[in-house]
Amino acid sequence: MSAAILSLSLGLSLGLSLGVSPEPAPVTEPPPSTSPAPAPAPSPEVAGEGPAGESLPLEPLPAPEPPAPTVEVEVALEAPATAPAPAPAAQEGPPFYSPEDEAALRLRYGLDPAPPAAARKARWRCLVADPTCSFNVEINATSAYAYRVQQGSPVDSSSLYRWSSARSQYDVWINLPGAVETHGGFRYTRLTVGPKGGVIVSDSKTIWGNVGLAMRYWFGRGRWAPALEVSSALTYRLTTADYVNGDGQLSTRRSPVGVTADIGVGLGGFGALIFGVQYDSPLAREDITEAARVFPSGMFFVGLRGNIVWGAPAALAIGTTALSQQVEAPARP
Numbered sequence: 001m002s003a004a005i006l007s008l009s010l011g012l013s014l015g016l017s018l019g020v021s022p023e024p025a026p027v028t029e030p031p032p033s034t035s036p037a038p039a040p041a042p043s044p045e046v047a048g049e050g051p052a053g054e055s056l057p058l059e060p061l062p063a064p065e066p067p068a069p070t071v072e073v074e075v076a077l078e079a080p081a082t083a084p085a086p087a088p089a090a091q092e093g094p095p096f097y098s099p100e101d102e103a104a105l106r107l108r109y110g111l112d113p114a115p116p117a118a119a120r121k122a123r124w125r126c127l128v129a130d131p132t133c134s135f136n137v138e139i140n141a142t143s144a145y146a147y148r149v150q151q152g153s154p155v156d157s158s159s160l161y162r163w164s165s166a167r168s169q170y171d172v173w174i175n176l177p178g179a180v181e182t183h184g185g186f187r188y189t190r191l192t193v194g195p196k197g198g199v200i201v202s203d204s205k206t207i208w209g210n211v212g213l214a215m216r217y218w219f220g221r222g223r224w225a226p227a228l229e230v231s232s233a234l235t236y237r238l239t240t241a242d243y244v245n246g247d248g249q250l251s252t253r254r255s256p257v258g259v260t261a262d263i264g265v266g267l268g269g270f271g272a273l274i275f276g277v278q279y280d281s282p283l284a285r286e287d288i289t290e291a292a293r294v295f296p297s298g299m300f301f302v303g304l305r306g307n308i309v310w311g312a313p314a315a316l317a318i319g320t321t322a323l324s325q326q327v328e329a330p331a332r333p
Contacts, residue, residue, distance in 0.1 A: 111183070119186045123223070128307045129269025131188045131218045131225055134177045138269065141317035142169035144276075144303020146202065150329070151282070151295040166324035167301050168317045171198030171231075173214045188221045196231060200260070200278075202299070203327035205241040208280075210234065210260060216269075224268045229305075232261040235278065237294070241329075255294050256281045264305060271306030271313060 097105070106113055122130035129138055146167040152159035179191035196214040201207050212233025219226045237255030262276025278301070283294040303320075306313030 115184050116186075120223070124309055127309050129173075129175060129192070129216060129227075130223065131190075131221045132186075133175075134180065134187070134189055136175050138173050138175065139308050140171050140173060140305050141308050141313040142167070142171070142274070142303055142305040143313070143316040143320035144168070144274070144301040146299040146301040148202070148297065148299040148329075150297035152330075161330040163327075163330060165203045165299070165327050166320050167200065167202050167299065167303070168320040168324065169198060169200045169210075169305075170317065171196050171210075171214075175214075175216065178215075183221070188218075190218055192216045196233065199238070200235065201321050201324065203324045204329040205239060205325065207238045207240075208235045208258075208278075209238050210236075212260075216266075222268075224270075227266045227268070227272070229264040229266055229272050229274070230262075232259070234258070235260050235280070237280065256283045262301075266305075269307055270310060271304055273302075274305050275302050277301075 103113060105111075120132055122128070122132045126133035126136035127138060129136055144167045146165045148163055148165045150161045152161050173196045174194040175192035176194040177189045177191075178193040179189070180187055181190050182188075193213065193215045195212070197209075197211040199207055199209055210233035212231060214231040215229070217228045219228070235258040237258075258278065258280040260276065260278040262274045264272035264274030266272025277298065279298040280294070280296060282296040304313065304316060308314035308317075
């Protein structure tokens with residue numbers, strides 16, 4: 001019976017399929033949804049699963065650090081012992097330095113702490129040399145002890161005459177500024193150089209003329225500032241005593257050019273202690289008679305040189321000249 005029922009069902013189904021088929025129902029599209037799209041599912045690795053579906057162990061989260069302790073600092077405010085001094089009022093114009101700043105500046109550069117208000121004036125209108133004078137003319141007188149040497153015989157060069165004598169000298173110096181320095185609003189002369197000329201008097205009525213140069217270097221700016229003096233000149237004999245004929249009378253004699261030089265240390269332009277030498281070259285031509293022949297000679301001297309304006313150097317030089325005329329040179333053969 002079951003087999004009959006199955007056969008009947010198959011027949012009906014086949015008949016219906018071969019017959020009129022029912023029309024399909026119209027398909028309607030659903031309206032667009034405005035809701036956000038669902039988030040993608042997390043990957044297995046993020047969810048704690050491996051790529052093959054294996055579960056991974058979950059690490060515990062680190063414990064939160066405790067907050068740092070707060071340190072409270074107490075600041076004690078103390079009232080000042082004395083009230084601050086009021087700020088000085090700003091100056092409208094120069095100078096912009098305080099007296100303390102100016103004193104420190106002068107100390108740094110070696111300047112006078114209290115500069116003079118007015119320039120110092122030289123005495124006697126620069127007739128005596130002074131650092132404040134840029135140009136001056138002075139007359140100096142020298143008195144010195146001299147140790148003289150002269151050749152005795154033209155045949156024997158080892159024959160020499162030696163004797164002690166005196167020497168006086170009168171010169172005119174023209175001092176020109178060679179180096180000038182400025183201190184504040186004042187100018188001072190540091191070095192002077194210029195021509196000089198005069199006469200030299202020694203024993204045996206011998207007088208030389210000299211023309212040369214003189215230099216003075218100042219080590220300070222005061223009236224009594226120390227100074228270094230150097231002079232050199234060419235000398236030529238003007239007169240001498242004729243001892244060859246035995247009468248010793250004053251006579252002129254031809255003379256070649258010699259040389260003299262000295263160096264001294266002085267105080268201001270008033271005076272200086274000097275050391276010097278002088279050499280007289282020979283005149284030994286064969287056509288000159290024996291009476292007119294000049295033999296080589298020279299001297300070493302030490303003495304004092306000073307300006308005649310204040311009197312003492314002039315008095316010493318005149319006295320030395322008078323004493324030197326009392327000394328006679330050794331008689332020559």
